[in-house]
Amino acid sequence: MISIVVFSLLSVLSVGMFTWKMRSIIAQIRLGKKTQRLDQPSLRFKTMLLVAFGQKKMFNRPIPALLHFVFYVAFIITQIELIEVFIDGFSGSHRIFYHTDFQQDYVFIISTIEVLSVLTFVATLAFFSRRNIVKLPRFNMKELLGWPRKDANLILLFELLLIIFIFTMNGADEASKLLQSNVGYGFAMSQYLGPLFFGRINNPEILEVLSKIGWWGHLLMVFVFLNYLPYSKHLHILFAFPNTYFSNLDKKGKFSNMDAVTQEVKLMLDPTLVPAEMTSDTIASFGAKDVNDLSWKNLLDAYSCTECGRCTSVCPANITGKALSPRKIMMDTRDRLQEVGKNNLNCMDGKSLLGDYITEEELWACTSCNACVQECPVNIDPLSIIVDLRRFLVMEESKVPSELTGMLTNIENNGAPWQFSPADRLKWTEEN
Amino acid sequence: MDFTVPTMADMMAKNQTPDVLFWVGCAGSFDDRAKKITKAIAKILHHCKVNFAVLGAEESCTGDPARRAGNEFTFQMQALMNIQVLNGYEVKKIVTGCPHCFNTLKNEYPELGGNYEVLHHTELIQTLINEGRLKLENGSMFKGKKITFHDPCYLGRANDVYEAPRNLIEKLDAELVEMKRCKTNGLCCGAGGAQMFKEAEKGNKEINVERTEDVLQSNAQIVATGCPFCNTMMTDGVKNVNKETEIEVLDVAELIANAAEL
Numbered sequence: 001m002i003s004i005v006v007f008s009l010l011s012v013l014s015v016g017m018f019t020w021k022m023r024s025i026i027a028q029i030r031l032g033k034k035t036q037r038l039d040q041p042s043l044r045f046k047t048m049l050l051v052a053f054g055q056k057k058m059f060n061r062p063i064p065a066l067l068h069f070v071f072y073v074a075f076i077i078t079q080i081e082l083i084e085v086f087i088d089g090f091s092g093s094h095r096i097f098y099h100t101d102f103q104q105d106y107v108f109i110i111s112t113i114e115v116l117s118v119l120t121f122v123a124t125l126a127f128f129s130r131r132n133i134v135k136l137p138r139f140n141m142k143e144l145l146g147w148p149r150k151d152a153n154l155i156l157l158f159e160l161l162l163i164i165f166i167f168t169m170n171g172a173d174e175a176s177k178l179l180q181s182n183v184g185y186g187f188a189m190s191q192y193l194g195p196l197f198f199g200r201i202n203n204p205e206i207l208e209v210l211s212k213i214g215w216w217g218h219l220l221m222v223f224v225f226l227n228y229l230p231y232s233k234h235l236h237i238l239f240a241f242p243n244t245y246f247s248n249l250d251k252k253g254k255f256s257n258m259d260a261v262t263q264e265v266k267l268m269l270d271p272t273l274v275p276a277e278m279t280s281d282t283i284a285s286f287g288a289k290d291v292n293d294l295s296w297k298n299l300l301d302a303y304s305c306t307e308c309g310r311c312t313s314v315c316p317a318n319i320t321g322k323a324l325s326p327r328k329i330m331m332d333t334r335d336r337l338q339e340v341g342k343n344n345l346n347c348m349d350g351k352s353l354l355g356d357y358i359t360e361e362e363l364w365a366c367t368s369c370n371a372c373v374q375e376c377p378v379n380i381d382p383l384s385i386i387v388d389l390r391r392f393l394v395m396e397e398s399k400v401p402s403e404l405t406g407m408l409t410n411i412e413n414n415g416a417p418w419q420f421s422p423a424d425r426l427k428w429t430e431e432n
Numbered sequence: 433m434d435f436t437v438p439t440m441a442d443m444m445a446k447n448q449t450p451d452v453l454f455w456v457g458c459a460g461s462f463d464d465r466a467k468k469i470t471k472a473i474a475k476i477l478h479h480c481k482v483n484f485a486v487l488g489a490e491e492s493c494t495g496d497p498a499r500r501a502g503n504e505f506t507f508q509m510q511a512l513m514n515i516q517v518l519n520g521y522e523v524k525k526i527v528t529g530c531p532h533c534f535n536t537l538k539n540e541y542p543e544l545g546g547n548y549e550v551l552h553h554t555e556l557i558q559t560l561i562n563e564g565r566l567k568l569e570n571g572s573m574f575k576g577k578k579i580t581f582h583d584p585c586y587l588g589r590a591n592d593v594y595e596a597p598r599n600l601i602e603k604l605d606a607e608l609v610e611m612k613r614c615k616t617n618g619l620c621c622g623a624g625g626a627q628m629f630k631e632a633e634k635g636n637k638e639i640n641v642e643r644t645e646d647v648l649q650s651n652a653q654i655v656a657t658g659c660p661f662c663n664t665m666m667t668d669g670v671k672n673v674n675k676e677t678e679i680e681v682l683d684v685a686e687l688i689a690n691a692a693e694l
Contacts, residue, residue: 060617250539251535251538251539251590251591251592252589252590252591253535253539253586253589253590253591254535254539254540254590255499255500255540257540257543257544258504258508261504261505261508262508262512262544264505265505265508265509265512266512268509269509269512269513286504287502314617314619316619316620316622316639316642317633317635317639319619319637319639319642320632320635320636320637320638320639320641320642321634321635321636321637322632322633322634322635323633323634324633361633361634364630364633365632365633365635366625367585367620367622367623367624367625367627367639368500368585368624368625369585369589369620369624369625370585370589370590371585371589371617371618371619371620373589374589374616374617387500387502390501390502391502391503391504392502393502394501394502394503395502395503395504395505400501400502400503401630403629403630403631404501404626404629404630406629407497407498407501407626407629407630408498408501408503408506411493411495411497411498411506411510412506412509415458415491415492415493415510416458416461416462416492416493417458417493417497417628417629418458418462420458420461420462422489422490422491422492423489424461424462425456425461425462425487425488425489425491426437426439426461426486426488426489427461427467428433428456428460428461428467428470428471429433429436429437429474430433431433431467431471432433432434
């Protein structure tokens, strides 16, 4: 009885806390500006299925893709077991599905989960060594120093603990059942692991305690994990789905059009035009200085980023030692957004994304080549943030690198980025 | 040039309408190296009896570098003025040798009222070959040569055109070799995003040198390009490693014009 009460309280508390935190994250994302991402629902759905559900882009790099796929499948299939955990928890039963007509199916499902769990255990160790022993370059860049590295390792540690608890639960159950009836459950892994680890314990009560420790430990890890997600890069396991659904479906080369500018330029070209009524959208400042100047999709991108660094590893600027790292752009955006969140969604704290987080040097190193956008496994677009920040620098603050000022002046004066007269445009036709 | 390149104004005066406008671009009009590419494209069009014209003095920068540099005003000024000219001539179809012009005309002008069918020159040349209008009699001049194609970002990733230039290279009697970073994974030459017009930010290497190392690794004797800016960057990169006598940097249009003996 007490356990049912404790279980219920823990569940409500954990789900409640998670919901509360998610609401604040969604409120932060809603600070972003409008952008149309609801057209072509079938194409969007297909993109989500391929990229998030099917992990299509992950498979450009087969080894991490395979390791990650093990995690992913194990995570999804384990949710079936979680259903039983909740029923057992609320009703006080023990392995309720085992005691039904579907016993064989149950053993099969738990066995599948066990095999996947063992594979996940191995994958976790592989991931851990890639980060900490092999030291893959993209996991050892300066933007990952401190909390991001701890965050990544913490998630791996949670994963290991979770699996250890699952096998403590199943193994002790197997050993206990064997001890009492000579016939175990027959779970694929714990029918061997159980006797191996707990076979020498001849006391069914101790085995029951061990099984309970496994069960509660497992449950606790699930609750910890759930509530850790919103604070971690690991939020991608949820946000990958909406983030790919709301992907940019245009050609990557197309930059967003600033309609407010179109209005003004049209008036300049034709003074007889009657200006359309100014709406609140058109009076906004040009470009982005802070997170609330970005679109909500940029902000969703920031929360969907799992800091894998594929973007940075293909960035021509980063490869050649420049200050720019597209991953850092996303991490900075998220960090600043969280800061604004703590500030009751108020951006007026004297700080801003541009300047305090992202420097001009980083922005001017970008070649707009779209390699980062292409590479992201969950369709994050760091380039659109870079462009919006550049727009603010240039149009609001007139901070343009001096050579570019010359280029822009030439375009304005003679319609070419260099100082040539339009009259000379046909010279090539006279040459051989 | 041993033929006249008509301008849209000439054609209009004669009450004629060309089938396609050849958008030359600023590099193609003014840069000495890029002008050679322009001439190769014009020769191919002329040889295939494509009814084309250029804008000449009425052409103006598409605004691409201004938009990438963050100056939306200058971009839209250029775009709206160009659209006025293009719509004035009732242009339907445009071919260009510059992927930056290509991207801007194709993807960014429609929102401002300019709707055209826009082709990269490699796409048009491929059609000409497929239709039997262009025959490569002398393809064997490249026999046994290893040619690699450097994907321009604004043609490849930005617009998903990867095959047209490769199909053209395969029409030559040469061996198409790929660099380790190609197609969707292609490495930028370093010129995009208005970088062409400024010094690179502080780093430990130039991007075109990094890219040239990919070329060296591929053992290619010819780097084929599809963008005047990539051409400049790759030419400089090859010079930087003192390989200009062994490795040629040529636009796909130049390869084709040579093979067709134009």
